[in-house]
Amino acid sequence: MKNAFRRFLETILLVLCALLLFRAVGAEPYGVPTGSMAPTLLGNHKAVLCPRCGDTVRVGSGDHGDQAAGAACPNCGCPDLGLDRVPVCRGDRLLVNKTFHEWRSPRRWEMAIFLSPVDQSKIFVKRVVGLPGESVQVRDGDVYVDHEIARKTLTELKAVRVPVFDNNFQPADGWAVRWLTQPDRGPALRDGPRLRLEAEGVADTYQWLVYRHTFATTDKARPVFDEYAYNGSDPTRTPEPVHDFMIDCDLEVRAGDGWLALGLNDGGSEVVVEFPVGALKDGTHLSEWPAGGAGGEQTVYRTAPTFGLRTGRTYHVEFAFADRRASLTVDGRGLFAPVDRPSLPRRAEVVKPARIGARGVEVVVQNFRLFRDVHYTAAGRHAGAAPVRLGAGQYFVLGDNSPNSDDSRFWSDGAGRPLPVPEASFLGKPFLLHQPSRIEHSADGRRESRVDWGRIRWLH
Numbered sequence: 001m002k003n004a005f006r007r008f009l010e011t012i013l014l015v016l017c018a019l020l021l022f023r024a025v026g027a028e029p030y031g032v033p034t035g036s037m038a039p040t041l042l043g044n045h046k047a048v049l050c051p052r053c054g055d056t057v058r059v060g061s062g063d064h065g066d067q068a069a070g071a072a073c074p075n076c077g078c079p080d081l082g083l084d085r086v087p088v089c090r091g092d093r094l095l096v097n098k099t100f101h102e103w104r105s106p107r108r109w110e111m112a113i114f115l116s117p118v119d120q121s122k123i124f125v126k127r128v129v130g131l132p133g134e135s136v137q138v139r140d141g142d143v144y145v146d147h148e149i150a151r152k153t154l155t156e157l158k159a160v161r162v163p164v165f166d167n168n169f170q171p172a173d174g175w176a177v178r179w180l181t182q183p184d185r186g187p188a189l190r191d192g193p194r195l196r197l198e199a200e201g202v203a204d205t206y207q208w209l210v211y212r213h214t215f216a217t218t219d220k221a222r223p224v225f226d227e228y229a230y231n232g233s234d235p236t237r238t239p240e241p242v243h244d245f246m247i248d249c250d251l252e253v254r255a256g257d258g259w260l261a262l263g264l265n266d267g268g269s270e271v272v273v274e275f276p277v278g279a280l281k282d283g284t285h286l287s288e289w290p291a292g293g294a295g296g297e298q299t300v301y302r303t304a305p306t307f308g309l310r311t312g313r314t315y316h317v318e319f320a321f322a323d324r325r326a327s328l329t330v331d332g333r334g335l336f337a338p339v340d341r342p343s344l345p346r347r348a349e350v351v352k353p354a355r356i357g358a359r360g361v362e363v364v365v366q367n368f369r370l371f372r373d374v375h376y377t378a379a380g381r382h383a384g385a386a387p388v389r390l391g392a393g394q395y396f397v398l399g400d401n402s403p404n405s406d407d408s409r410f411w412s413d414g415a416g417r418p419l420p421v422p423e424a425s426f427l428g429k430p431f432l433l434h435q436p437s438r439i440e441h442s443a444d445g446r447r448e449s450r451v452d453w454g455r456i457r458w459l460h
Contacts, residue, residue, distance in 0.1 A: 027095050027096060027097055027098060027431075028095070028096050028098055028428070029093050029094065029095060029096070029434070029435075030093065030094045030095075030096050030113060030123070030125065030430065031090075031091055031092075031093050031094075032091040032092045032093070032094065032125065033091050034060075034091070035060040035230050035231070035401055035404060036124075036125075036126070036399035036400075036401050036404060036405035036406065036407070037111070037125060037126070037127070037399050037400045037401060037405075038058075038060065038228060038230040038231075038400065038401040038404075039058070039162060039163070039228070039229075039230060039400075039401075040111075040159065040160060040400045041091075041092050041094070041125065041400075041433070042058060042060075042089075042091060042092050042230070042436070043060055043091040043092075044060070044061050044088055044089065044090055044091045045058050045059060045060050045061055045088070045089050045091070045230065046058070046059050046061050046083050046086045046087070046088055046089065047059075047086070047089055047438060047439070048081050048082060048083055048086050050073040050075065050076060050078050050081065050169070051078065051080065051081070051082070052073065052076050052078035052171050053073060053075050053076040053078065053169040053170060053171050054169045054170075055073060055074075055075040055076070055166060055169040057071070057073050057074065057081055057083075057229050058229065058230060059071040059081075059083055059229060059230055059231075059232050060230050060231065060232065060404075061088045069232060069233065070232050070233020070234075070235075071083060071229060071232040071233060072229070072233070073229070074163060074164070074227065074228075074229040075163070075165060075166055075169050076169070076171055077214075077215060086439070087439050087447050089437045089438055089439055089449060090437050090449060091437075092433055092435070092436045092437075092455075093433075093434060093435035093436075094125070094430040094431075094432065094433055094434065094459070095430070095431060095432040095434050096113050096427070096428040096429065096430050096431070097428050097429050097430075097431050098427060098428040099428070100428055100429040100431075101423075101426045101428065101429065105131075105132075105423060106128045106131075106395060106423075106426060106429075107128065107131075108128055108129060108130075108131060108145075108150060109127060109128065109129070109152060109156045109159070109160075109460070110127065110128050110429060110460070111125060111126070111127050111128075111429065111430050111459060111460070112125070112126065112127075112128055112395075112397070112426055112428075112429055112430075113125050113426070113427045113428050113429070113430060114126075114397070114421050114425045114426045114427055115425040115427065116411075116425075117411055117419045117420065117421050117422065117425060118411050118419060120425075123427065124397075124406075124407075125430060126397035126398060126399050126405070126407050126408075127160070127397060127398055127399070127400060128395055128396075128397055129143045129145075129150065129396055129397065129398050130143075130145065130388070130390055130395060130396025130397075130408075130420075131145075131390070131395060132390055132391065132392050132393055132394055132395070132423075133390060133391070133392065134146055134389075134390050134396075135147070135387035135388065135389045135390070136383050136387060136388050136390065136396045137383050137384070137386070137387040137388070138376045138377070138378045138383050138384055138398075138409070139378065140243070140347070141226070141240065141242060141243065141244070141373075141374075141375035141376055141377075142244075142323055142343075142376065143376060143398070144343075144387070147387070148343075149323050149324055149343050150323070151323040151324070151325045151338075151340060152322065152323055152325070152373075153327070153338075154318060154320055154327040154329060154334075154338075155460065156460065157246060157320055157322050157323075157327070157373060158246075158318075158460075159459075159460035160373065160374045160400050161246055161371035161372065161373060161374075162228070162371060162372050162373070162374065163369065163370075163371055164213075164224060164245070164353075164370045164371055164372050165178070165211070165213075165368075165369065165370040166368075166369045166370075167193050167195070167365075167367070167368040167369070168193045168367060168368075168369075169193075170192065170193055174190055175190070176188065176190075177212070177214050177219040178211060178212055178213075178214055179195065179209050179210070179211060179212070180209070180210040180212050180352075181207070181208070181209060181210075182207075182208040182209075182210050182355070183207070185207070188209055191364075193366070193367075194364050194365065194366050195209055195356070195364070195365040195368065196362070196363070196364055196365075197209060197356065197357075197358035197361075197362065197363045197364075197365070198358075198362050199256075199258070199358040199359055199360060199361060199362065199363075200255055200256040200258075200360060200361055200362045202359065202360065203258055203359060203360035204359075205359065206259070206261060206357035206358065206359045207357065207358055207359070208355050208356065208357045209355060209356045209357075209365070210352050210354075210355040211352060211353065211354040211355060211370060212351060212352050213350075213351055213352070213353070221351050221352075222351065223241045223349035223350055223351050224241065224242050224245075224350055224351075224353060224372060225239035225240060225241055225242060226239055226240045226241075226242050226372075226375035226377070226402070226403065227239050228401055228403065228404070230401060230404075231401065231403060231404050234403070237403060240375060240377060241267075241349040241350065242350070242372045242373070242375045243266040243267045243268070243347050243350055244266060244320075244321065244322035244323060244372060244373035244375075245264050245265075245266065245320070245321060245322065245350075245353045245354060245370060245371065245372055245373070246264075246318065246319065246320035246321075246322060246370070246371040246372075246373070247262060247264065247317070247318070247319045247320070247354055247368070247369070247370060247371075248317075248318050248367070248368075248369045248371065249316075249317055249365055249366065249367055249368040249369065250314050250315065250316050250317070250365070250366040250367045251309070251314065251315045251317055251363060251364075251365060251366075252313075252314040252363065252364040252365075252366060253277055253309050253310065253311045253312070253313060253314075253315075253361060253362075253363055254311065254312075254361075254362040254363060254364060255311055255361065255362045256277060256278065256311070256358075256360050256361030256362055257277060257278030257279060257360055257361070258276075258277055258278070258358070258359045258360020258361045259274050259275065259276060259277060259281075259357075259358070259359040259360065259361070260274070260275045260277055260309060260356075260357070260358055260359075260361060260363055261273065261274045261275070261356070261357035261358075261359075262317065262319050262354075262355075262356055262357075263289070263354065263355045263356075263357070264319060264320070264321035264326075264353060264354055265321075265350055265352065265353055265354070265355075266321050266322075266324070266347060266350065266353075267347035267348040267349060267350045268344040268346075268347040268348070269288050269289070269290070269341065270288070270289045270290070271286065271287070271288055271289070271321045271326040271339070271341075272286070272287050272288075272289050272298075273285070273286050273287075273319060273328055274287070275307075275308060275309045276308040276309070277308065277309045277310075277311065277360070277361045278308070278310075278311065278361075279308075280305070280306065280307075280308045281308070282303070282305065283303050283304050283305035283306060283307060283308065284303070284304040284307045284308065284335055285300050285302060285303040285304070286300070286301050286302040286303075286326060286328065286336065286339060287299060287300045287301065288301065288339075288341070301326075301339045302335075302336035302337065302339055303336070304335040304336050307330075307335055311361075314366075315330050315331055316330070316331050316332070317329070317330055322373040323373065324340065324341045324342065324343055324344075325338050325339065325340050325341070326338060326339040326341070353370065354370055374400050374402060375402060376398055376402045377402045377403055378409075379402075379403070379409055379410075380407075380409030380410040381409070381410065381412055381416070381418075382408065382409050382410070382411075382412070382418040383396065383408070383409055383418075384409065388408075388418045388420070390420055391420075393422055393423040393424070394420035394421070394422060394423075395420055395421045395422075395423065395426075396408045396420055396421075397421055408420060408421070430459045431458065431459055432456075432457075432458055432459060433455065433456060433457050433458075433459055434456060435451055435456075436451065436452040436455035436456065437449045437450065437451060437452055438450060438451075438452035
């Protein structure tokens with residue numbers, strides 16, 4: 001009995017020693033006090049369920065005072081959230097791999113922990129966008145490296161995407177104003193959060209459901225802007241129109257033989273993926289259409305000749321047009337290589353970024369979500385009006401919450417020159433969001449901070 005108890009104590013001591021050693025040389029927790037990386041990482045904030053649509057709204061508290069004033073639900077625009085009655089949740093806590101950058105240098109689009117180049121007593125978490133020897137500039141919401149757009153893979157885009165609309169969260173009267181039929185057939189067919197396209201008897205032309213972005217209090221259409229619910233309302237800042245979007249949804253093919261299409265518009269052109277249903281025909285293809293699909297020639301860029309959709313099945317589709325790159329996966333599988341289109345000097349504001357079409361088939365669309373890419377603003381002294389040239393061992397970093405981030409756009413030396421992050425200042429790479437928090441009611445009625453298990457995740 002004594003030997004068993006001794007072995008138990010020895011095991012506990014060994015585990016504790018291993019944890020202490022791992023923390024000392026391997027990993028260490030890091031608290032996020034501010035919202036410069038929101039919504040990827042949250043600083044101190046308030047969280048509430050929207051009383052109109054039921055979506056969760058998280059608004060910063062403590063970054064620059066309480067930002068709850070003027071905050072609105074990003075999904076439906078409801079301004080009456082009652083955040084003044086909600087306690088503050090503490091910021092996210094991360095596990096950081098302290099030895100990661102001893103094995104290799106930081107890479108573009110990765111998050112990193114580092115000492116501030118302005119004040120070495122401060123530790124920041126940002127995203128790496130510019131690497132040694134490159135020139136970096138922020139233009140029209142995108143990062144340009146050596147005068148070319150720095151494009152993201154679909155995985156990288158998913159790590160930074162910002163929610164625009166989630167059809168699963170419905171007001172009592174539904175989303176009729178957000179969905180238009182084209183040609184006009186009256187209100188869209190809805191079954192709760194599900195959308196129906198009944199085009200089995202129409203084989204010669206697409207029947208479309210078009211997403212129209214609206215201003216909630218008036219149901220008036222308006223462009224999609226770079227607004228963050230986390231930042232609340234800032235009357236001193238003019239929001240900027242965004243152009244890069246992603247669809248994430250489930251497509252249930254009910255019946256028919258024809259085509260199913262998804263389209264994304266970035267204000268300069270529209271990319272459309274068309275899936276054959278039933279017979280393979282000439283396979284799935286990705287094309288560019290004139291913006292809005294009106295007039296002009298369609299240009300086919302990619303074809304998957306052996307892939308089609310079958311009736312009676314549901315498919316999970318991720319489709320993006322961001323950084324002028326079109327990417328597609330179906331059930332996690334990429335059907336063809338992404339398509340990169342050249343940058344444009346100017347793009348129109350986007351009111352109708354996405355649409356779903358059916359020809360000769362009946363389809364139910366479930367779990368439809370629309371996202372936008374991070375829209376980097378050309379604020380600060382550096383990388384806006386002119387590129388910043390990085391030297392050996394120097395990095396340019398930005399926060400995901402671009403309007404509310406102190407980063408390489410602002411950091412200057414005594415002579416006003418850009419002050420990039422030297423490689424020696426990197427402390428590690430965050431790899432796990434292990435302790436996000438939320439407020440819960442305890443058995444005795446008190447509000448307590450608990451772990452938000454639904455937000456625990458690996459970090460890119």
